[in-house]
Structures are given as structure tokens and as C-alpha cells.
């Protein structure tokens with residue numbers, strides 16, 4: 001630093017110092033004597049973390065700040081982690097849930113969400129409300145509709161309308177330009193697109209600077225589509241690229257995709273899953289799968305394990321399920337409680353082949369260095385907003401991640417998807433003020449992320465009693 005600059009800094013500091021006396025506390029809130037845990041810095045004991053507005057101002061081992069902060073929270077015996085993300089949510093999928101979702105996320109320490117599919121006209125008012133100055137809501141990043149192919153799975157007929165048609169390259173280019181104008185944060189490519197439309201969507205997204213989330217299209221292999229996108233969802237259609245009979249399954253797929261019977265996009269897609277998923281898994285070829293996994297080294301996998309492992313490990317079996325369900329909107333509560341009852345009294349848990357394969361594939365991907373992201377698909381398939389993210393973290397640990405790596409998947413990984421890792425995902429000076437204070441150590445047991453003492457969202461402190 002030059003002498004002139006040094007002199008300037010000293011003079012400024014002196015002015016600031018003159019401005020504050022001991023009776024006049026500085027601005028901000030400090031959490032003192034806390035164990036700070038994040039996936040980049042590891043574990044730091046006996047720290048004081050000071051934040052003001054939407055920024056962390058200090059992370060220090062000194063126990064008394066001068067001037068003293070406006071508010072002090074005793075963090076003794078507690079653990080502070082970065083605010084959590086759910087990388088796969090649908091805010092507008094179920095109208096009964098839309099209104100209550102932001103508060104439910106925050107109550108469970110989820111301070112950022114990535115909405116992976118909804119119509120712009122339905123999303124706009126929801127996003128506007130969540131992003132309004134002073135709003136108590138998670139940060140939200142959204143893609144707009146699923147960019148589907150000639151046939152559309154979520155077409156509003158048999159399924160809710162969250163998809164749009166991209167039958168040609170021209171339609172794809174037009175669609176991405178329109179999404180740019182609409183202000184989306186990324187795009188989501190869906191399963192029925194052709195390889196040509198997929199390539200057009202990727203290049204349009206790149207020219208507009210959008211990150212890309214995708215399902216592997218049914219007309220492509222995971223190793224062809226994966227490297228061009230930033231995240232892949234649900235391990236969808238990866239099994240074929242791990243199968244010794246891949247060529248045969250692919251031929252069958254191309255012929256089904258002609259849709260000569262004229263069935264709906266949903267039936268066409270789901271028919272292929274039903275016919276091919278288990279046969280592909282039963283023909284698992286380790287060498288081939290390792291090559292596929294190697295092609296995905298820079299593509300975040302958002303496996304939504306809580307969705308995939310459903311027949312094997314249900315959220316309904318969790319001791320906190322009933323309590324969590326009680327917070328859901330009334331109409332949802334009745335319907336889901338009936339499903340819980342049905343589940344708990346039935347012996348038939350369905351086929352578990354895909355569930356077991358999903359768990360082991362995530363373990364193998366992780367061991368081979370593929371980045372993993374935490375997402376739930378809430379509220380689809382009875383995923384309670386907020387609660388289900390903690391289930392996902394538990395599933396990721398069951399798949400082979402350490403608790404710290406599971407935290408990484410819900411903090412720094414999603415930040416990296418949006419190139420925000422210099423602003424979010426760790427507890428460092430200058431980072432955004434999104435934090436979760438826990439009563440128990442998440443590294444001892446990942447389920448301890450459920451033991452929430454307080455949540456800080458954009459610098460706003462929320463305590464359990466005030467979180468309803």
C-alpha cells in the first residue's frame with residue numbers, strides 16, 4: 001500500500017472511531033462464542049460473527065467487539081452454518097402451497113431456493129413478492145417453464161402446465177430470448193427435446209449468459225448431454241448410459257419417440273421410464289458407467305434422492321413427519337395425512353431397484369469427484385417445503401457423502417451454479433448474511449441440521465418463536 005493510501009485509511013479509521021463512543025453501540029448483530037462450520041473453512045471454534053444489513057462484517061476469535069454491537073446472541077454450545085439452499089423446488093406447482101412456501105423454507109433454515117420450473121405468468125407475482133424490499137423470504141432464482149420438445153410432458157392436460165413446446169431450433173432460440181426478456185436466472189431443459197433442439201437451447205443460453213439445468217433428454221445419452229449443462233436433475237435417464245444393452249434400449253427409444261400412437265407427452269415419457277429403467281439397471285456395466293461418470297466431472301448432479309429412494313426410505317417414517325405436516329396448509333394436510341396412513345398400513349413398498357441404484361450411483365459419482373447438489377422437487381411427490389431438504393441431506397450421507405460434504409451440496413455448490421461462490425456459501429467477511437444457528441453439531445449427525453435455534457436471512461434474524 002502506498003504511503004498516501006495508508007494515510008487515508010488511518011484518517012478514515014480515526015474519523016470512524018471518533019464517531020462512536022462506548023455508550024453508542026455500533027450497528028449490527030453479533031453471534032458470540034459459536035462454532036462456525038462451512039465446507040470451505042472447515043470448523044472454527046469460539047468465534048464471534050458480526051453481521052449488519054445483508055453482509056457479514058466480522059468473523060473473529062475476539063470475544064468482545066468494540067464498539068459493542070447493537071444486539072448480541074450467545075452462541076455458546078451452538079453451531080453456525082451458512083444458510084441452506086434447496087436447488088430444486090416448484091413454487092407454483094401446487095396452488096395450495098405457493099403462499100406458505102417461503103415461510104416454511106425459512107423456518108427450516110433454507111434461505112435460498114432455485115425454482116426449476118413454472119410458467120412465467122404464474123411465477124412473476126410470487127417472485128415479485130419474495131424479492132420486494134424488506135420481504136421476509138428466501139432468495140429466489142428461477143428458470144421459468146420446462147423447455148420441452150415437440151411433445152410436452154407437463155402440458156396442463158394430464159399434468160400441471162409447467163412445460164412449453166420447442167419443436168424446432170427456431171422455436172428454441174425464440175423461447176430463450178423471451179426468457180431473457182422476462183428476467184429469468186437460468187434455463188431448464190426437459191426430456192422430450194431432440195438433440196438439435198437441445199444444442200440450440202444450449203447455445204442460446206450460453207449467448208445470453210444463462211446457467212443451464214437439465215434432465216437428460218430421452219433422445220440423448222447422459223455422456224452426450226451432461227457436459228454441456230451446469231446441473232443435471234434426478235439422475236434422470238442416466239441408467240441407459242450405464243447399461244451393457246444401451247444400444248438396444250436407445251433404438252427402442254427412438255422408435256417410441258416417433259409417437260405413432262399419438263399419446264400424450266406424459267404417457268410417452270413415463271411409458272419409456274416404465275419399460276426401460278429397470279432393464280437398464282439390471283444390465284449395469286461398470287466400465288461403461290465409469291466412462292459416463294467421468295464425462296460429468298463438471299456437471300452438478302442434483303439427484304433429489306429423497307424422491308428417488310421413496311420406496312426404500314420414506315419421509316413418512318421420520319419421527320418428525322407428523323409435526324412437520326401439521327404446518328402445511330389445511331387442504332394439503334388432509335390429503336397427505338391419508339397417504340401417510342395408507343403407507344404405514346401397507347406391506348407393499350413397490351419396486352426398490354431404482355432407489356437402490358440411485359443411492360449407489362450417487363456414492364460412485366461422489367467418489368469419482370462429480371459435484372453433488374441438494375434439491376428436493378418440493379412439493380412434488382409429497383415433499384414438505386423445508387423439511388424435505390433435511391431429508392435430502394440425510395439421504396446424501398446415506399449415499400456416502402460426509403456430513404460436511406452434505407452441507408457443501410446445500411451451500412457452496414448451488415452458489416457455484418450461479419457463479420455466486422464469492423458472495424454466498426461460506427461464513428466469511430463480505431459474504432451475504434444468510435446463516436443458520438444450530439443447537440447440535442451437524443458433523444456428529446447430519447440430522448442435527450434440523451435442530452434450529454435461529455435463522456438469519458438477508459441480515460434479518462428470525463427466532464423459532466417468531467418464525468410462524
Ligand SMILES: [Zn+2]
Pocket residue numbers: 088089090116117377
Ligand atoms: Zn422438478
